[in-house]
Amino acid sequence: xxxxxxxxxxxxxxxxxxxxxxxxxxxxxxxxxxxxxxxxxxxxxxxxxxxxxxxxxxxxxxxxxxxxxxxxxxxxxxxxxxxxxxxxxxxxxxxxxxxxxxxxxxxxxxxxxxxxxxxxxxxxxxxxxxx
Amino acid sequence: xxxxxxxxxxxxxxxxxxxxxxxxxxxxxxxxxxxxxxxxxxxxxxxxxxxxxxxxxxxxxxxxxxxxxxxxxxxxxxxxxxxxxxxxxxxxxxxxxxxxxxxxxxxxxxxxxxxxxxxxxxxxxxxxxxxxxxxxxxxxxxxxxxxxxxxxxxxxxxxxxxxxxxxxxxxxxxxxxxxxxxxxxxxxxxxxxxxxxxxxxxxxxxxxxxxxxxxxxxxxxxxxxxxxxxxxxxxxxxxxxxxxxxxxxxxxxxxxxxxxxxxxxxxxxxxxxxxxxxxxxxxxxxxxxxxxxxxxxxxxxxxxxxxxxxxxxxxxxxxxxxxxxxxxxxxx
Numbered sequence: 001x002x003x004x005x006x007x008x009x010x011x012x013x014x015x016x017x018x019x020x021x022x023x024x025x026x027x028x029x030x031x032x033x034x035x036x037x038x039x040x041x042x043x044x045x046x047x048x049x050x051x052x053x054x055x056x057x058x059x060x061x062x063x064x065x066x067x068x069x070x071x072x073x074x075x076x077x078x079x080x081x082x083x084x085x086x087x088x089x090x091x092x093x094x095x096x097x098x099x100x101x102x103x104x105x106x107x108x109x110x111x112x113x114x115x116x117x118x119x120x121x122x123x124x125x126x127x128x129x130x131x
Numbered sequence: 132x133x134x135x136x137x138x139x140x141x142x143x144x145x146x147x148x149x150x151x152x153x154x155x156x157x158x159x160x161x162x163x164x165x166x167x168x169x170x171x172x173x174x175x176x177x178x179x180x181x182x183x184x185x186x187x188x189x190x191x192x193x194x195x196x197x198x199x200x201x202x203x204x205x206x207x208x209x210x211x212x213x214x215x216x217x218x219x220x221x222x223x224x225x226x227x228x229x230x231x232x233x234x235x236x237x238x239x240x241x242x243x244x245x246x247x248x249x250x251x252x253x254x255x256x257x258x259x260x261x262x263x264x265x266x267x268x269x270x271x272x273x274x275x276x277x278x279x280x281x282x283x284x285x286x287x288x289x290x291x292x293x294x295x296x297x298x299x300x301x302x303x304x305x306x307x308x309x310x311x312x313x314x315x316x317x318x319x320x321x322x323x324x325x326x327x328x329x330x331x332x333x334x335x336x337x338x339x340x341x342x343x344x345x346x347x348x349x350x351x352x353x354x355x356x357x358x359x360x361x362x363x364x365x366x367x368x369x370x371x372x373x374x375x376x377x378x379x380x381x382x383x384x385x386x387x388x389x390x391x392x393x394x395x396x397x398x399x400x401x402x403x404x405x406x407x408x409x410x411x412x413x414x415x416x417x418x419x420x421x422x423x424x425x426x427x428x429x430x431x432x433x434x435x436x437x438x439x440x441x442x443x444x445x446x447x448x449x450x451x452x453x454x455x456x457x458x459x460x461x462x463x
């Protein structure tokens with residue numbers, strides 16, 4: 001089995017919303033696409049997400065957000081990543097994301113956005129575009 | 132590229148990047164490990180193994196809390212299997228330990244088993260070297276107890292905890308799998324379930340009968356394995372468990388058992404390194420030789436079978452180097 005160029009992705013759910021079925025299913029789809037997925041579960045603070053990304057030396061942080069707070073959360077996380085010297089990690093965001101917010105997220109520095117209804121194939125393609 | 136100095140100072144980002152190089156089989160990792168190795172003998176390494184679902188991660192989460200109360204720095208290596216179909220993996224062990232994620236004296240690293248050449252033990256041992264050099268007092272290695280895995284763990288850790296749950300007939304399963312011989316502490320987790328005491332009794336009985344002659348050739352004093360009950364989710368019995376691990380370590384120190392254990396761990400590391408390096412370098416050498424192409428053509432034209440061909444390529448190499456070996460032992 002090839003051991004080089006394995007991509008490591010952290011799938012995390014920040015904040016208070018309690019629905020992780022989507023995040024879990026995306027994690028499984030990414031595993032089936034050959035990624036190593038670190039699943040950190042519900043109710044993560046941004047500090048926990050940053051520390052986990054650092055300790056696991058991931059290539060991508062994938063946030064699942066359904067609370068409507070995707071703009072402030074992404075903005076704050078990107079600032080924390082810069083501060084910690086982790087800005088070589090890609091940030092992707094999925095969940096309940098209104099289409100008009102996608103350009104705003106990309107402008108902030110979010111690499112890919114996967115709003116509800118995105119197929120697994122599109123998610124995998126989007127991830128592959130990063131590397 | 133991470134700096135050796137930063138790793139020795141305990142930088143989590145530098146350490147994590149170093150571990151990534153190890154996982155990716157990056158050649159620079161080998162050189163860096165040489166520099167770190169002299170600083171890697173301090174930590175007490177605990178192996179935790181057991182079937183999926185017995186609560187290993189939850190138990191480790193609770194153990195971290197106890198060791199932190201004693202002001203010890205704790206590193207965790209949690210190994211999960213790579214899918215043989217996709218090459219991907221879900222690493223979910225740290226899910227149960229996330230409450231420690233922001234404690235700067237705790238470092239949790241998930242590892243996929245991948246297709247590690249020298250077995251999982253090599254990459255895990257390399258990672259333990261890094262964590263020890265970073266200054267962690269305790270390193271906990273979590274593995275799924277299936278097949279060969281737990282035999283690997285006994286060549287990595289100073290103390291082995293084997294986790295099972297009541298009511299699964301695990302006493303018998305343990306004997307079948309041969310893990311009874313390697314355990315130092317046997318943990319019946321979820322012991323608020325029925326038949327917990329029966330499981331303890333059964334295990335203790337098995338342990339009394341276990342044959343450990345091969346394990347202690349020169350030592351009259353041996354650690355009597357303990358059987359303990361825990362309810363990891365509620366933290367019940369975990370303080371006692373943490374202290375039992377530490378008292379096992381003290382026992383080893385007092386009875387001069389650390390050195391033989393260290394020797395065994397080093398021998399097994401040396402063997403897996405030899406296996407990897409020999410395979411890597413000699414195979415490359417043989418495959419790039421003219422003899423290889425010649426013999427390959429002979430196989431394809433049907434004038435020699437692959438078995439005799441492989442033997443002749445290796446034997447030829449040995450002859451030109453004047454090497455002799457009698458092939459009988461499989462002592463790797």
